Amino acid sequence: DGGITQSPKYLFRKEGQNVTLSCEQNLNHDAMYWYRQDPGQGLRLIYYSQIVNDFQKGDIAEGYSVSREKKESFPLTVTSAQKNPTAFYLCASSILGQGDEQYFGPGTRLTVT
Amino acid sequence: QKEVEQNSGPLSVPEGAIASLNCTYSDRGSQSFFWYRQYSGKSPELIMFIYSNGDKEDGRFTAQLNKASQYVSLLIRDSQPSDSATYLCAVNTDNDMRFGAGTRLTVKP
Numbered sequence: 084d085g086g087i088t089q090s091p092k093y094l095f096r097k098e099g100q101n102v103t104l105s106c107e108q109n110l111n112h113d114a115m116y117w118y119r120q121d122p123g124q125g126l127r128l129i130y131y132s133q134i135v136n137d138f139q140k141g142d143i144a145e146g147y148s149v150s151r152e153k154k155e156s157f158p159l160t161v162t163s164a165q166k167n168p169t170a171f172y173l174c175a176s177s178i179l180g181q182g183d184e185q186y187f188g189p190g191t192r193l194t195v196t
Numbered sequence: 197q198k199e200v201e202q203n204s205g206p207l208s209v210p211e212g213a214i215a216s217l218n219c220t221y222s223d224r225g226s227q228s229f230f231w232y233r234q235y236s237g238k239s240p241e242l243i244m245f246i247y248s249n250g251d252k253e254d255g256r257f258t259a260q261l262n263k264a265s266q267y268v269s270l271l272i273r274d275s276q277p278s279d280s281a282t283y284l285c286a287v288n289t290d291n292d293m294r295f296g297a298g299t300r301l302t303v304k305p
Contacts, residue, residue, distance in 0.1 A: 124297055125284070126240075128293075173239055181288060182290075182291045182293070184242055184245055187232075189238070189239050
């Protein structure tokens with residue numbers, strides 16, 4: 084089955100710890116994205132990547148980091164510098180770029196206390 | 197700042213009725229438009245996309261685009277309780293995708 088997987092589904096961390104969220108796709112899509120969703124708000128773009136070993140900051144990149152060493156994988160690290168990390172994190176991919184239809188993984192709900 | 201606006205709802209319709217969801221956008225140059233359905237606690241699922249003015253139909257769903265008035269709408273015919281979800285509008289302008297906050301739809305049996 085082709086698709087996007089994210090793990091884990093739920094993640095709990097103590098304040099001050101870095102945490103890495105996994106995102107893998109086997110759709111052979113070039114572009115991958117990380118969004119954050121907070122209650123009552125639209126999706127906000129954290130980072131995106133259109134090609135291996137290259138990525139760009141989105142609107143809210145501060146306190147986050149990413150890597151794109153393989154086409155299939157785009158992990159997101161939430162660092163201790165992120166002031167309000169508790170949120171629902173969504174990974175997406177599209178064939179070429181942001182103008183294409185984006186398909187989402189199941190999401191990771193991160194709670195930091 | 198490119199903006200995408202949706203009425204947050206909740207929009208409540210009886211089963212079998214037509215649900216009409218609206219979305220306005222600020223950039224007149226926007227090229228492509230998408231509707232996603234998001235069930236509570238789940239990730240968004242793409243329902244429809246539309247690029248040209250007019251209507252695009254897919255089963256019980258119709259997307260309508262009016263670029264002159266800068267709005268895009270989604271009609272759901274014969275609404276079912278399983279259509280109860282939040283519907284997100286997304287607008288692409290020069291490879292910059294923006295999402296609205298969504299409209300919560302409730303279909304009552």
